[in-house]
Amino acid sequence: MAVAVSVVQSFPSQCFSGNGLRSAIAFEAEKGYRNALGRRMRFSNFVFSKISKLCFRSKHTFVKDVLKEVDSYGIASISDQSKLLNKVSVLMGYDSLHNLIENERAEKQSGTYVKDAENEFDVSLACRRFPSIILSSSPRVELYDGTTSFTERMLLETQSCEGFLSDTMGEVQSTTLVPVKKSYQPVPTEESSKKVSLESQKDAVSVQLSLDSSISCIHGISKKRCHQLENCGFHTLRKLLHHFPRTYADLQNAQIKIDDGQYLIFIGKVLNSRGIKASSTFSIFEVVVGCEITDNESTEHMNDFGDSKRKKTIYLHLKKFFRGTRFTSVPFLRIVEDKHKEGDFVCVSGKVRTMPSKDHYEMREYNIDVLKDENEASFHAKGRPYPIYPSKGGLNPNFLRDIMERVVQVLPVNIDPIPKNIILDFRLLSLQDAYTGIHQPKSINEADLARKRLIFDEFFYLQLGRLYQMLEGLGTQIEKDGLLDKYRKPESSAAYMEEWSSLTKKFSKTLPYTLTPSQLTAVSEIIWDLRQPVPMNRLLQGDVGCGKTVVAFLACMEVIGSGYQAAFMVPTELLAVQHYEHLSNLLENMEDFECKPSIALLTGSTPSKQSRIIHKGLQTGDISMVIGTTSLIADKVEFSALRIAVVDEQQRFGVIQRGRFNSKLYYTSISSRMLATNSDVTSKNDKHMAPHILAMSATPIPRTLALALYGDMSLTQITDLPPGRTPVETFIIEGNDNGFEDVYEMMLDELKVGGKVYLVYPVIEQSEQLPQLRAASADFEFISNRFQGYTCGLLHGRMKSDEKDEALRKFRLGETDILLSTQVIEIGVDVPDASMMVVMNADRFGIAQLHQLRGRVGRGVRKSKCILLASSVSSLTRLKVLGKSSDGFYLANMDLLLRGPGNLLGKKQSGHLPEFPIARLEVDGNILQEAHLAALKVLGVSHDLEQFPLLKTELSMRQPLSILGD
Numbered sequence: 001m002a003v004a005v006s007v008v009q010s011f012p013s014q015c016f017s018g019n020g021l022r023s024a025i026a027f028e029a030e031k032g033y034r035n036a037l038g039r040r041m042r043f044s045n046f047v048f049s050k051i052s053k054l055c056f057r058s059k060h061t062f063v064k065d066v067l068k069e070v071d072s073y074g075i076a077s078i079s080d081q082s083k084l085l086n087k088v089s090v091l092m093g094y095d096s097l098h099n100l101i102e103n104e105r106a107e108k109q110s111g112t113y114v115k116d117a118e119n120e121f122d123v124s125l126a127c128r129r130f131p132s133i134i135l136s137s138s139p140r141v142e143l144y145d146g147t148t149s150f151t152e153r154m155l156l157e158t159q160s161c162e163g164f165l166s167d168t169m170g171e172v173q174s175t176t177l178v179p180v181k182k183s184y185q186p187v188p189t190e191e192s193s194k195k196v197s198l199e200s201q202k203d204a205v206s207v208q209l210s211l212d213s214s215i216s217c218i219h220g221i222s223k224k225r226c227h228q229l230e231n232c233g234f235h236t237l238r239k240l241l242h243h244f245p246r247t248y249a250d251l252q253n254a255q256i257k258i259d260d261g262q263y264l265i266f267i268g269k270v271l272n273s274r275g276i277k278a279s280s281t282f283s284i285f286e287v288v289v290g291c292e293i294t295d296n297e298s299t300e301h302m303n304d305f306g307d308s309k310r311k312k313t314i315y316l317h318l319k320k321f322f323r324g325t326r327f328t329s330v331p332f333l334r335i336v337e338d339k340h341k342e343g344d345f346v347c348v349s350g351k352v353r354t355m356p357s358k359d360h361y362e363m364r365e366y367n368i369d370v371l372k373d374e375n376e377a378s379f380h381a382k383g384r385p386y387p388i389y390p391s392k393g394g395l396n397p398n399f400l401r402d403i404m405e406r407v408v409q410v411l412p413v414n415i416d417p418i419p420k421n422i423i424l425d426f427r428l429l430s431l432q433d434a435y436t437g438i439h440q441p442k443s444i445n446e447a448d449l450a451r452k453r454l455i456f457d458e459f460f461y462l463q464l465g466r467l468y469q470m471l472e473g474l475g476t477q478i479e480k481d482g483l484l485d486k487y488r489k490p491e492s493s494a495a496y497m498e499e500w501s502s503l504t505k506k507f508s509k510t511l512p513y514t515l516t517p518s519q520l521t522a523v524s525e526i527i528w529d530l531r532q533p534v535p536m537n538r539l540l541q542g543d544v545g546c547g548k549t550v551v552a553f554l555a556c557m558e559v560i561g562s563g564y565q566a567a568f569m570v571p572t573e574l575l576a577v578q579h580y581e582h583l584s585n586l587l588e589n590m591e592d593f594e595c596k597p598s599i600a601l602l603t604g605s606t607p608s609k610q611s612r613i614i615h616k617g618l619q620t621g622d623i624s625m626v627i628g629t630t631s632l633i634a635d636k637v638e639f640s641a642l643r644i645a646v647v648d649e650q651q652r653f654g655v656i657q658r659g660r661f662n663s664k665l666y667y668t669s670i671s672s673r674m675l676a677t678n679s680d681v682t683s684k685n686d687k688h689m690a691p692h693i694l695a696m697s698a699t700p701i702p703r704t705l706a707l708a709l710y711g712d713m714s715l716t717q718i719t720d721l722p723p724g725r726t727p728v729e730t731f732i733i734e735g736n737d738n739g740f741e742d743v744y745e746m747m748l749d750e751l752k753v754g755g756k757v758y759l760v761y762p763v764i765e766q767s768e769q770l771p772q773l774r775a776a777s778a779d780f781e782f783i784s785n786r787f788q789g790y791t792c793g794l795l796h797g798r799m800k801s802d803e804k805d806e807a808l809r810k811f812r813l814g815e816t817d818i819l820l821s822t823q824v825i826e827i828g829v830d831v832p833d834a835s836m837m838v839v840m841n842a843d844r845f846g847i848a849q850l851h852q853l854r855g856r857v858g859r860g861v862r863k864s865k866c867i868l869l870a871s872s873v874s875s876l877t878r879l880k881v882l883g884k885s886s887d888g889f890y891l892a893n894m895d896l897l898l899r900g901p902g903n904l905l906g907k908k909q910s911g912h913l914p915e916f917p918i919a920r921l922e923v924d925g926n927i928l929q930e931a932h933l934a935a936l937k938v939l940g941v942s943h944d945l946e947q948f949p950l951l952k953t954e955l956s957m958r959q960p961l962s963i964l965g966d
């Protein structure tokens with residue numbers, strides 16, 4: 001008997017459910033036995049092949065025995081043949097051979113017979129054939145004769161309903177992880193069955209299960225389901241568990257008015273339950289729950305006692321559908337019926353669907369909890385968050401919820417790689433609790449805590465990985481400790497350095513203005529960093545026009561003063577030329593001719609002969625500083641001693657491009673060529689070192705984002721603007737006929753008093769697809785005619801670089817009064833006396849982008865204005881934020897919140913932003929900071945993570961370690 005028991009459990013009927021086999025057996029039993037030997041042999045071969053093909057554990061003793069018997073079927077006696085067919089029928093989920101034959105007949109007669117795998121019974125058809133129980137109008141459907149056969153009892157012994165019920169739409173495939181019960185036990189109640197199976201699973205699996213175990217080890221999952229999950233990319237438990245709920249339905253306690261599709265929670269009594277065998281492979285389970293609901297708000301129907309609450313009873317029809325012959329067996333249907341007995345007090349939550357009969361509602365996605373007594377109701381009535389998963393590959397949401405529940409229940413406790421003290425210090429949930437809390441929360445608070453822990457993990461491993469790689473690149477323990485210290489206290493990581501090199505001092509004297517306090521602090525911080533034994537990796541941020549360029553120039557002078565070289569990389573040729581001219585002008589004013597550094601401009605448009613000369617000069621060290629575009633990082637550009645690389649508008653470059661400078665190493669022992677310096681930059685050790693990197697960002701990046709993008713960068717911020725700047729007056733106007741007329745009037749007024757106007761367009765040419773967009777080229781003639789007596793210029797990305805330079809030069813020199821441009825001027829263009837900007841179709845630009853554009857005016861002492869023309873009334877609201885604030889950090893934060901990091905950073909940069917499946921940078925900044933601290937803490941204890949092998953493994957699982965900058 002024990003053998004039979006284990007077999008029933010281990011070899012699900014699904015393996016034998018093909019109608020072909022059933023028909024063959026039915027035919028053989030009815031017509032066969034007396035068949036000719038050859039025919040019987042053919043039948044036995046057929047059965048043999050079916051069983052061996054379908055049964056995944058054909059080595060099991062019982063199956064081996066069955067196969068042996070099948071093999072000798074052709075020569076067996078009639079009674080043995082009959083016994084064997086009976087055995088195979090039972091294995092197929094039928095009560096007996098007789099039952100199999102009946103089913104075959106019934107299905108053929110009812111016309112529901114479909115060949116083999118096509119035997120899919122339509123749910124709606126089944127529902128029509130077996131309408132819901134409408135109390136008092138239809139009696140309880142009795143489908144069974146009430147006798148429980150021996151085989152049924154066997155099934156009762158070996159299967160708790162739980163396995164079946166949770167795999168609502170699939171058949172069960174047992175795994176070795178579940179212990180087989182050897183002796184008869186009473187049918188367990190729901191509570192006890194759950195407990196026993198959970199504990200035993202846990203014990204059994206804890207040794208073997210890990211987050212990266214295959215999903216096939218989930219108890220009771222069918223092969224079909226397994227494939228389905230794998231096709232959706234859920235190959236491991238981790239992958240599956242990381243399919244997080246999109247949201248949680250806020251289960252409301254049901255009120256008098258119930259709308260279709262609402263997620264509600266009800267307390268009520270089971271009035272009826274039934275299991276229906278709709279076909280040989282399809283069954284329906286229905287529970288009817290009667291709930292009394294009150295209307296707390298209504299005061300209309302006062303009763304005799306002055307009770308203002310209206311009450312009524314509604315009926316919930318909870319339905320589940322099962323596919324597979326095993327689920328149509330009498331014992332199974334009995335068990336599911338008995339799970340919810342008449343009179344049971346239950347709490348039901350889920351999505352309601354209205355039914356044609358008044359006050360009757362159907363629920364197909366639901367949770368049901370049997371309550372001990374009425375006292376428990378108040379606890380449940382508070383509502384449990386109901387996870388709603390993002391759809392994936394057409395997976396049934398109920399199935400997803402069920403499978404998550406099962407996985408969560410068997411997760412071992414010891415899966416957490418993060419050390420216990422970090423968990424305690426940062427008040428985190430354990431990983432196991434976090435997975436439970438996110439998929440099966442008892443309250444929203446629990447879901448929040450779980451979410452926090454999982455977000456923490458996303459950030460933590462990112463920070464840990466980055467810091468780990470940086471530490472690996474450093475030689476000594478002191479350097480490593482120094483680096484960690486630096487990141488531990490970012491605010492005090494740079495000391496104020498008053499002592500500048502003589503070249504830096506001389507250069508600062510050539511400036512036509514005095515540096516603002518914030519510029520001074522920034523220069524000093526950078527100079528301090530330049531003198532550290534580790535390469536600097538610093539991000540210089542500041543609002544538009546705050547004067548970052550000069551700070552970077554001063555940093556370059558500091559290294560040039562000690563005999564090293566500097567490179568200044570910008571994203572456009574326009575900007576390279578502008579910076580080159582700016583620096584050349586400043587250097588011209590320098591009195592001491594002797595120490596004047598030689599500078600060069602290298603862009604894609606530099607003639608090749610001149611490029612060769614520049615390459616040579618950089619190689620020999622004759623050129624101290626080069627300004628250029630990405631041509632600077634070309635392999636053929638070799639430096640004699642590159643000590644600092646400034647990357648302006650660094651968000652326009654990828655990590656790889658920035659990282660390329662790291663390969664341009666220099667030897668720290670190089671002798672100082674500029675003897676005038678008294679700085680102490682050079683180290684005594686003769687070793688090579690990567691250059692210092694000073695990145696500059698014009699789009700202020702919120703601290704959170706900066707940390708996520710460049711967790712390895714120190715931050716310097718310029719917080720004030722040069723004196724004399726008046727805030728740009730911003731107008732937000734709807735771009736209709738009247739709006740344009742007003743704007744043209746304002747432009748005329750500005751031009752009359754000698755102002756210069758930028759007109760910014762979203763596109764160069766008019767497009768048929770987007771006729772509402774104003775185009776720069778198309779408008780040129782119109783604007784020229786409209787503003788006769790004033791000259792117009794055109795600037796856009798499709799022009800040749802010398803044409804662009806020329807257009808900008810003319811505008812700067814006042815040869816043109818109006819510059820029609822696209823967003824090419826957004827970055828870095830500096831024409832201090834430009835006093836007005838009009839942005840057409842301003843809603844096409846992001847808030848941070850508009851702030852950048854607006855920053856092109858108001859860069860001098862002239863009072864400036866910026867007019868944002870909205871394409872429609874609806875877009876006015878979003879733009880109004882620019883009218884209210886001129887703080888770039890605030891606006892960047894707003895943009896981050898409104899449009900997310902991808903849009904704020906632009907395509908290129910956001911491509912380098914790691915993916916965070918659950919975290920949202922715009923709101924989870926504080927968790928990122930904590931994760932950063934935690935990573936520092938861990939690495940502080942063990943630089944190479946040798947003391948935390950689990951963390952190291954997890955880290956390499958999550959992000960294969962790669963060399964920085966590549």
Ligand SMILES: Nc1ncnc2c1ncn2[C@@H]1O[C@H](COP(=O)(O)OP(=O)(O)OP(=O)(O)O)[C@@H](O)[C@H]1O
Pocket residue numbers: 513514515516519542543544545546547548549550697698722723827828829830832855859
């Ligand atoms: N301390 C200062 N006092 C007066 N003017 C200054 C000062 N510092 C810089 N400037 C001037 O302010 C203008 C803007 O400076 P700069 O181009 O360096 O700004 P930026 O921060 O790079 O701005 P953007 O991000 O818009 O490119 C320049 O014309 C520069 O000469």
